[in-house]
Amino acid sequence: MFSQTINDSLNFNYTKYQTNIFTTAFEKRLNTYNLHSLLTYSVNKEKYFLGFDENYYSSLVNTGTKNIRDEQSLSLIGEYKYSPVLQFGVLSQNNIYSNDRKIAINEASSIHSTIFTKYSPIDQLNIIPYGGFSINRQVNEDDRGALYGANLKLDRYNISEFQVSSVLNFQNEDIAPRRNTNRFGSIQIKNNFDLDLTNLISADYSNSRKDFYFESDSLTSSLFDISKNIQSRVEDRYYIQERIFNSRYNSDLYFDLSGRVSLRSIDRNTKFKNLSNIDQSTFDSKIEEFRLEFSGITEYRSESFFGRIKIDYSERDEKHNAKNIEEANQIIYDQRAELENRKNNNSEYTTVAMLGNYSISNKDNLMFSLFHRKLIYNTPSKDNFDDRDELLSIFRLSYLRTFNHLFNFFVNLEGSFNHIVYVFAERSSNNNIRRVLKLSSGGEFTGAKLYSKNTFEVSANYTSYDFEDINPNARSFSFRQFSAKDSTSLNLFNNVFLDFSGYVKLSEQGDFVWDNFSNNPERYLAEFYLEPMLKIRSGGVRLGAGLRVFSLQTFRYNQNNEKFLSNRYNSIGPITNFLIRLPNVDVSLQGWYEFISNEENVKRELANLSLSVYWRI
DSSP: OOOOOOOOTTOOOGGGGSSOEEEEEEEEETTEEEEEEEEEEEEEOSSEEEEEEEEEEEEEEEESEEEEEEEEEEEEEEEEEEETTEEEEEEEEEEEEEEOSOOSOOEEEEEEEEEEEEEOSSTTEEEEEEEEEEEEEETTEEEEEEEEEEEEEEEEEEETTEEEEEEEEEEEEEETTEEEEEEEEEEEEEEESSSSEEEEEEEEEEEEEEEEEEEOOHHHHHHHTOSEEEEEEEEEEEEEEEEEEEOSSSOSEEEEEEEEEEEEEEEEEESOOOTTSOOGGGSOEEEEEEEEEEEEEEEEEOSSEEEEEEEEEEEEEEEEEEOOOTTSOHHHHHHHHHHHHTTOEEEEEEEEEEEEEEEOSSSEEEEEEEEEEEEEEEOOSTTOOOOEEEEEEEEEEEEEEEOSSSEEEEEEEEEEEEEEEESSTTTGGGOEEEEEEEEEEEEEEEOSSEEEEEEEEEEEEEEEETTTTTOTTOOOEEEEEEEEEEEEEEEEETTEEEEEEEEEEEEEEEEEETTTTEEEEEEEEEEEEEEEEEEEEETTEEEEEEEEEEEEEEEEEOTTSOEEEEEEEEEEEEEEEEEEEOSSEEEEEEEEEEEEEETTOOEEEEEEEEEEEEEEO
């Protein structure tokens, strides 16, 4: 809800280096391959600290054409403690991103190397000036230059009855012809009126500029002798907030009230412009946003009851403006300004959430929850027809009965009502009401040799459009489903277990008329999943092998409402998993092999694998 601690962009705070771990995970699902590795290692002595951190992620999607995406973040820090109040250090960071898809920025990398000083005249104050060199590569363009700045952090400094925390960040990256900057300042003032009541006032300001390369048209490239054009994105943010709350420990009644005002602007500027041929795309744009927010929470707790109510209200106003050019034709500018004005919008957002838990007895518990949201969305432009009102209500009622230490039983009822109304006739054909109702029940048995958990659920979704006669693409429909889930584990002897998990889902979808509550079925789905597995559990070792069976059948209906098979997907094959947990290393593997067939008896095979290693160095 408010700013606490803001890490500087170069991570001079070496907290993240202090946990020595190595973890790597490989996963292959269908045609997607993912590899994620993380290594963090540090050496902390009396006079110096060394830290290393690397985070690498790679994905390959093979669907006819291959797509490879790689991301890497590496940092190395070294710090010498000259005295209790003065430290010197070196920090190097390397970030790489690459994507072989043809997108605007499909390759980027940056290398920062800086020398810094930490000065702490008092325990609560930390001042860090730094300077170094940056190499920044984007879409085959290399830029190099100086990187310098300073950070200041004041942590919970007491002045009379006030406690003050503040963060100031300043950074410049001069990599001509580009320039990236960052300015950030925050302050938080805390005042305890008495032992039960606390007031917090906080404010933030941030300004960041990022320069990006993008493809330039041939005329602009020839005129300015460039291969890539540059766009600057400058974002300013302001906010101020006040919060007042009481202690949770000295009263059964707790409340928390807050109000917040924030401003944001995004200014886009293109560096090279061909003013001899100005069209609508030549003009830059600016976005301005104003937001007002209020929030209130109250809770009550007694021996048998807990209740909570939270109310949130916010208003947001967003304006899009085209920036004029003196040499431009006024008519062309007015056309671009009108396009931007169509994006203008304002909204009001209100939510009310309630939660309650009542212990009827030592064995009976009743829980309820209610959520209501209202959205009013308006667009001032006469050419924008997205104005709409939306209501969403969700309720849930649950009853839990503990018969004894062996068996628990529950019943759960929940539902939702969602109504969307577009104000103007141009989009009113999308007006609809969605009603969802679910009823579930089940139990959990825990015995000396047997554990079993079972759940049964029926659900119905009725979506009706207000004007489906006008729009043939908007059709009211119903979706009803029955599902049964089972998870059972039987201890055969010693450390050997027979585990079983599975579910059945039967679903029906069709055209629906709410007025007379009539349904014309169109599609029926039958889904089955079975997984019996023999497992060995001994100490930190878990070994399992079994069979995985999955079946999905889709049926259609003819004119006589008789079902016939439309599609079938059957999969069967061995499955295995194991987990080895040693004092410093965890190794886990899960995989299965599928023999797949369909309604045309076309057969294929597919392997799935997930392997991870976690090493506490």
